[in-house]
Amino acid sequence: MSLLSVDKLRIEFPSRHGTAVSVKDVSFTLEKGEILGLVGESGAGKSTIGNGIINLLSAPGRVAGGKIILDGEPIQGLEGEAMRQIRGSRIGFIFQDPMTSLNPLLTIGTQLMETVIATRNTDENTARARALELLDAVGIPEPELRLAQYPHQFSGGMRQRVVIAIALAGDPELIIADEPTTALDVSVQNQVLELIRKLCKERDVGCILVTHDMGVIANTTDRVAVLYQGEMVECGDTMDILERPQHPYTRSLISAVPRSDIKLHRFPQVDYIEKADCKPIDIKNHWLGVKEDFGSFDHDKLLQVENLNLRFVTQNAFLEKNRRYVQAIDNVSFHVKEGETFGLVGESGSGKSTTARVIAGLYAPQSGNVIFAGQNMGQMSEKQRRPLRREIQMVFQNPYSSLNARMTVADIIAEPIHFHDLADSAMQTRQIVNDLLDHVGLGAAAGRRYPHEFSGGQRQRISIARALATRPRFLICDEPTSALDVSVQAQILNLLKDLQDELGLTMLFISHDLPVIRQMCDRIAVMKQGAIVEINDTDTLFSNPQDPYTQNLIDVMPHLDHLSREGLELETVA
Amino acid sequence: MSSNTLAQAAETTKMQKFFKSNFWYSFTRDKVAIVSFTIFVILAGAALLAPVIAPTNPYDMAAIDIMDSELPPSWSEEGDERFLLGTDDQGRDLLSTILYGMRTSLTIGLCAVMLQMFLGVVIGLSSGYFGGRMDSFLMRMADIQLSFSTMMVAIIVLAVFQASFGSELYSKLAMLMLILVIGIAEWPQYARTIRASVLAEKKKEYVEAARVMGFGSGRIMFRHILPNCLSPILVISTVQIANAIISEAALSFLGLGMPVSQPSLGALISSGFEYIFSGSWWITVIPGIVLVVLVLVMNLLGDWLRDVMNPKLYKG
Numbered sequence: 033m034s035l036l037s038v039d040k041l042r043i044e045f046p047s048r049h050g051t052a053v054s055v056k057d058v059s060f061t062l063e064k065g066e067i068l069g070l071v072g073e074s075g076a077g078k079s080t081i082g083n084g085i086i087n088l089l090s091a092p093g094r095v096a097g098g099k100i101i102l103d104g105e106p107i108q109g110l111e112g113e114a115m116r117q118i119r120g121s122r123i124g125f126i127f128q129d130p131m132t133s134l135n136p137l138l139t140i141g142t143q144l145m146e147t148v149i150a151t152r153n154t155d156e157n158t159a160r161a162r163a164l165e166l167l168d169a170v171g172i173p174e175p176e177l178r179l180a181q182y183p184h185q186f187s188g189g190m191r192q193r194v195v196i197a198i199a200l201a202g203d204p205e206l207i208i209a210d211e212p213t214t215a216l217d218v219s220v221q222n223q224v225l226e227l228i229r230k231l232c233k234e235r236d237v238g239c240i241l242v243t244h245d246m247g248v249i250a251n252t253t254d255r256v257a258v259l260y261q262g263e264m265v266e267c268g269d270t271m272d273i274l275e276r277p278q279h280p281y282t283r284s285l286i287s288a289v290p291r292s293d294i295k296l297h298r299f300p301q302v303d304y305i306e307k308a309d310c311k312p313i314d315i316k317n318h319w320l321g322v323k324e325d326f327g328s329f330d331h332d333k334l335l336q337v338e339n340l341n342l343r344f345v346t347q348n349a350f351l352e353k354n355r356r357y358v359q360a361i362d363n364v365s366f367h368v369k370e371g372e373t374f375g376l377v378g379e380s381g382s383g384k385s386t387t388a389r390v391i392a393g394l395y396a397p398q399s400g401n402v403i404f405a406g407q408n409m410g411q412m413s414e415k416q417r418r419p420l421r422r423e424i425q426m427v428f429q430n431p432y433s434s435l436n437a438r439m440t441v442a443d444i445i446a447e448p449i450h451f452h453d454l455a456d457s458a459m460q461t462r463q464i465v466n467d468l469l470d471h472v473g474l475g476a477a478a479g480r481r482y483p484h485e486f487s488g489g490q491r492q493r494i495s496i497a498r499a500l501a502t503r504p505r506f507l508i509c510d511e512p513t514s515a516l517d518v519s520v521q522a523q524i525l526n527l528l529k530d531l532q533d534e535l536g537l538t539m540l541f542i543s544h545d546l547p548v549i550r551q552m553c554d555r556i557a558v559m560k561q562g563a564i565v566e567i568n569d570t571d572t573l574f575s576n577p578q579d580p581y582t583q584n585l586i587d588v589m590p591h592l593d594h595l596s597r598e599g600l601e602l603e604t605v606a
Numbered sequence: 607m608s609s610n611t612l613a614q615a616a617e618t619t620k621m622q623k624f625f626k627s628n629f630w631y632s633f634t635r636d637k638v639a640i641v642s643f644t645i646f647v648i649l650a651g652a653a654l655l656a657p658v659i660a661p662t663n664p665y666d667m668a669a670i671d672i673m674d675s676e677l678p679p680s681w682s683e684e685g686d687e688r689f690l691l692g693t694d695d696q697g698r699d700l701l702s703t704i705l706y707g708m709r710t711s712l713t714i715g716l717c718a719v720m721l722q723m724f725l726g727v728v729i730g731l732s733s734g735y736f737g738g739r740m741d742s743f744l745m746r747m748a749d750i751q752l753s754f755s756t757m758m759v760a761i762i763v764l765a766v767f768q769a770s771f772g773s774e775l776y777s778k779l780a781m782l783m784l785i786l787v788i789g790i791a792e793w794p795q796y797a798r799t800i801r802a803s804v805l806a807e808k809k810k811e812y813v814e815a816a817r818v819m820g821f822g823s824g825r826i827m828f829r830h831i832l833p834n835c836l837s838p839i840l841v842i843s844t845v846q847i848a849n850a851i852i853s854e855a856a857l858s859f860l861g862l863g864m865p866v867s868q869p870s871l872g873a874l875i876s877s878g879f880e881y882i883f884s885g886s887w888w889i890t891v892i893p894g895i896v897l898v899v900l901v902l903v904m905n906l907l908g909d910w911l912r913d914v915m916n917p918k919l920y921k922g
Contacts (some may be wrong), residue, residue, distance in 0.1 A: 048631060389814070392814075392818045393817070393818065394814055394817055394818065417820075418820045421818065421819065421820035422819065422820060424818070425818060425819075426814070426815065426818045428811040428814065428815060429811070430811055433810040433811050433812060434810070434811035434812050434814075434815055435812055435815075436812045436816075436830050436833075436834065437812075437834060438833035438834055438836075439833075447819070447821075448819045451819065451820070451821060451825075452819075452820070495815075498815065502819060
């Protein structure tokens with residue numbers, strides 16, 4: 033008998049617009065000591081299944097049909113005390129964001145012991161001993177000392193270890209991990225996944241790992257279930273599915289994962305994603321193709337960043353000597369050639385986004401120069417700088433907050449054209465806006481709508497159209513796809529590459545995702561704690577990393593080399 | 607197709623959108639909101655149309671007969687059918703006086719709140735957007751302002767004005783003075799609310815995007831940030847109008863508000879208060895009920911609006 037068997041599970045969210053079925057007749061089983069991956073893109077219902085099993089669905093969601101059997105006992109629809117007996121002591125739960133899943137006002141010890149006492153009815157001393165043992169098991173050094181500390185004294189990875197310890201506190205038979213490493217850096221991600229895997233095998237605990245990341249699936253799970261819009265399209269042994277995907281959706285999902293081994297000209301275009309027809313326009317004769325003349329400058333150094341330093345005040349004080357700072361950018365120098373894509377890669381807090389914001393003129397550096405097309409931007413007044421500002425544009429990370437929700441899409445794109453006086457008439461502005469919308473694959477009709485009517489990928493297209501509306505020469509992309517699903521990511525990255533080819537754009541591409549960086553960039557700078565540790569050509573950097581930090585980053589990068597990529601057109605860069 | 611029909615088409619789709627919106631849906635589901643809104647519309651409409659629907663003009667001295675004073679409502683034994691709600695101490699028809707008084711109260715409330723809103727938006731927006739010293743300075747000003755009670759400031763200012771310029775001039779300027787005093791005394795409420803939402807909006811990437819485009823501070827503040835702060839402004843406005851009406855009524859009750867010749871609801875309550883023990887209860891009680899109902903429905907609407915506009919509530 034299986035540890036968990038889910039049979040024809042159906043979960044519905046009734047609303048005034050009708051009932052949305054977010055999980056449609058999904059069936060699977062899980063054995064002891066086995067790790068089952070639930071993989072899919074946003075809206076596939078993967079988290080809903082996890083929440084449905086322990087009845088944590090947010091209102092108005094409900095389990096509308098099917099059976100959930102845990103170790104021979106049906107548990108679907110249990111509520112109140114009966115469900116409480118199962119949560120924690122029989123099923124443990126690991127949440128996505130370790131920053132918010134621990135109570136900041138209680139010590140780690142209190143939170144751990146609370147769970148131990150609630151699930152095992154022990155006294156305080158036994159609970160304390162158990163808490164120490166758990167912290168030790170999840171690999172937290174000096175458990176005695178750590179027990180008395182508060183969550184803010186732990187790093188993200190350490191917090192996630194604590195969350196795992198809490199999930200284990202009741203000695204559960206089953207652990208549900210909902211995107212446990214999505215909020216963590218790659219190097220930490222690997223450690224946490226290894227820990228989950230080790231604990232499951234040692235303790236003979238079944239685990240459902242919910243994730244959107246094929247790399248996590250490949251490295252951690254024994255079996256995998258692929259979900260698409262609430263339906264399970266495929267389920268089976270992980271290696272089987274990754275190497276011989278049967279369903280076209282699984283195939284397209286796998287092919288959209290950026291490759292870490294070789295650089296491709298374009299991402300393979302896949303089905304099963306939102307349609308976007310990019311209408312070509314005649315760039316040479318179009319408004320978009322017009323280029324301002326900057327006089328002569330060294331085209332190998334369109335952008336030069338020299339000895340840039342920026343520190344933020346972490347503790348303000350009246351006296352200079354009492355103030356404390358954090359060095360966000362530490363003596364950073366690099367240059368970007370015209371027409372190339374320069375990558376900045378690093379983990380969170382490495383200063384890559386801050387560097388981009390200094391170049392875009394959002395922060396003023398403490399010292400150092402940003403020289404664009406031969407002109408030193410640091411020494412200019414705001415007025416002198418304005419014409420240069422539109423030459424450098426930025427595409428932001430979060431498509432949900434980077435568009436003004438109160439303006440129509442056409443107004444959003446028209447505003448910079450209007451502001452910088454780039455069009456002769458209102459008619460022409462409207463025509464340019466329509467062309468831009470067509471060109472990024474949304475269609476001119478999109479202009480009348482508001483940003484909230486679009487999906488994340490579509491919004492990112494609007495962001496790109498807005499950035500292009502000032503006719504920039506230099507485009508900064510700050511993690512443009514980290515909030516998107518992989519298939520949409522492939523589309524957006526292809527769009528950026530197309531635009532770069534057509535318009536001769538120079539790009540600064542920022543990401544924490546090494547495979548994406550490898551696909552997009554010609555040269556790469558690796559950043560660590562505000563400083564650049566290594567700059568090199570993409571291929572050299574990946575094949576022969578010099579700095580130990582880079583070596584480590586490349587080592588922990590998820591490898592999907594054994595994946596099947598048959599039947600997908602691959603066009604490698606010569 | 608002419609541009610006129612195009613505009614009409616756009617109008618109908620806007621109306622359709624409105625009827626499909628969350629806003630309308632939650633309104634039709636909330637009985638309290640519907641009842642409050644209906645009462646509010648009736649009261650406000652009656653006040654607006656006072657010159658048309660009122661049986662007499664209470665400001666017209668020639669039409670008032672002192673012999674009609676203190677007549678009880680028409681349904682009581684000594685009532686006069688000419689005066690539905692009876693008359694006040696000067697022989698004015700109470701219904702007409704209430705309608706005109708409500709008009710005065712609502713005007714003062716609305717104008718005072720517009721003044722508050724103007725000051726609060728400008729100060730809160732600058733304070734939140736520029737931050738630093740300017741923020742500290744403006745917010746300390748707000749703290750100082752808040753540490754005085756609104757009533758205390760209003761009473762001092764109005765009493766000093768009345769004493770120094772005489773009641774003749776005062777009665778002419780009473781409405782303007784009330785608007786100014788209530789408007790200026792309450793701006794920190796707005797400034798604080800707006801500053802808080804500006805601080806949240808300022809961190810969002812669309813503001814950074816606008817800065818990367820090279821837009822100036824004024825444009826970013828008023829065109830980009832302000833429209834995104836409208837929900838909290840709308841919510842506090844309903845409550846603030848109710849508060850302003852109450853403040854005005856209280857000041858008038860204390861004899862520092864509207865003159866007897868042009869009574870607001872508060873002044874009417876106050877003038878009737880002298881006669882309440884001689885049995886003429888209606889002069890105080892009826893305008894009192896109208897005031898309470900008016901303020902209550904506005905507060906209830908404000909509560910409902912806050913629930914609807916709280917994005918946390920309708921994300922689930």
